[in-house]
Amino acid sequence: AQSVAQPEDQVNVAEGNPLTVKCTYSVSGNPYLFWYVQYPNRGLQFLLKYITGDNLVKGSYGFEAEFNKSQTSFHLKKPSALVSDSALYFCAVRDMGNQGGKLIFGQGTELSVKP
């Protein structure tokens, strides 16, 4: 069965520093991977996805993620964090089971960026 893990409940970063939010996955076959962000009291917003092609995927708000097949990882990165990046981040993998389609989400990582 497909699964995804976010090993850190919380990540703290100083504004201007690079940030990384970790995600590892377990799938049979080629993974379809996604990152979403949830700002306080709001719904989830799509950031980026990896389907195929270049291992480095660029997304919204200056975020990018690197697909690493050998390490089964899809870490979210940003070169310079902003206070406004503080939010809850979810990694997800597409369930390619019989009925396909649905995303399986990690537990989420709370990102806190301090001035």
Added chain:
Amino acid sequence: GAGVSQSPSNKVTEKGKDVELRCDPISGHTALYWYRQSLGQGLEFLIYFQGNSAPDKSGLPSDRFSAERTGGSVSTLTIQRTQQEDSAVYLCASSPGGDRYGYTFGSGTRLTVV
């Protein structure tokens, strides 16, 4: 519509009552999903509709939960005989269908069972 619309945004109900939560997906999106997000928890899959196919109900936690999607558009999630552990934010999402697409989420319905 421009986005996924959910109503009500907040619902407080007494234990044992039935509730209905509504989701209006983006026009033309064939896939519709319901998730539940409890305080401090991740997103728990509930049910998935794709076109005219039989829904994937594998995530529904008990037979008190049911959902339907009428005319391939609006969906209603019904919780019967609500319990306090049903308190959560219920999120609906839609997508064009197909594995390559991500979801567009609604803002959710916050359900509180007292």
